[in-house]
Amino acid sequence: MKLHEYQGKELLRRFGVNVQDGKIAYTPDEVRGIAQEFGQAVVVKAQVHVGGRGKAGGVKFSTTPDKAYENAQKILGMDIKGLTVKKVLVTKAVDIDKGVEYYVGLIVDRNVQSYTLMACAEGGMEIEELAVERPEAIIRHRIDPITGLRPFEARAVALKAGFKGNLNKIATMMVQLSKACLELDCNLAEINPLFVDENGDPIALDAKVDLDDNALYRHQDLMHFRELEAEHPLEIEASNYGFAYVKLDGNVGVLGNGAGIVMTSLDVVNRAGAKPANFLDIGGGAKAEIVFNAIKLVSKDSDVKAIFINIFGGITRADEVAKGVIQALHEGILTKPVRMRIAGTAEEEAKALLAEVNSPLIQMYATMFEAADAAALEANK
């Protein structure tokens, strides 16, 4: 779950990270009010779930309340990488020319099976670009999951990265960031820029926090950060059903019983010359009703032109799957061609049920390749 900057800052503040005062606003009038209250230059910042807002014109320095009002007018409603700006963060501004911008961040690094701390003296710009252009400028340090980042390690990393300023304070901020990252089960926790002012003191000017959805059950107090309107409506519906569902950008709806078989199905659809419109795992032992719900969900996706169902019946009974498909057909929900392969437990019963219905919308194949080819053919028509 990606968090907005203001939410990320709220969390980092709990761990002691120094951030500028800031308030959220939804209208230019509110922005002017906040700027007046702060009584100093402010920055008006678009709150959307993407990076690179600055470059896109979504971050504007404002010397007066009227300038802040004008900037808010420009930013609110603006489109940044496909997302509409609905709210802005108004923060007290720092004088960026009187200091330096650094980068610090933690990510889950599968290669070292733990978090890796990254630090770089060239802050401000996006780390993904920097990693491509000048990878040697980024200092990496594996974090021991038992001890977390220790202050002496943080100081060593700060030195190696070439940070200037009060290194003790900077290292402390790195330790605070790392504590937040580990305790909150983040996929990513990043401060970019970490600004070091003329006195050498660090301030987090930006916060990018991405929480691990699979660990959210341990953080019920963070659930209110979830913004349903920012999520894909089908993903919300899928999570209500308890499905593992991911919206993709193709035209073949894909449905299978188990993450492995669904992944394979995505590959097979690609091989057949089409693109999957989604990943949908109905899980093991699914009854007809679950299959029915899954078809209902996938059918709502206007990108879907055909549905590929790939079931290997173990605990899942093929006849239950067939019943779910048939129910969807009878209730008028199934309007797109379904091409399926069902093998294993109760396969014969499933075939018999489908033969009885005998609808051109539903066709069974002996192998997943044939079924995927048939689905691709329908989808690409």
Ligand code: GDP
């Ligand atoms: P991002 O582009 O989405 O990463 O948004 P940031 O919050 O990192 O802001 C982008 C840039 O705006 C930063 O790299 C800074 O150069 C600038 N910026 C952010 N806060 C301030 C501030 O308080 N004062 C000034 N002058 N510039 C700021």
Ligand code: MN
């Ligand atoms: Mn940033």
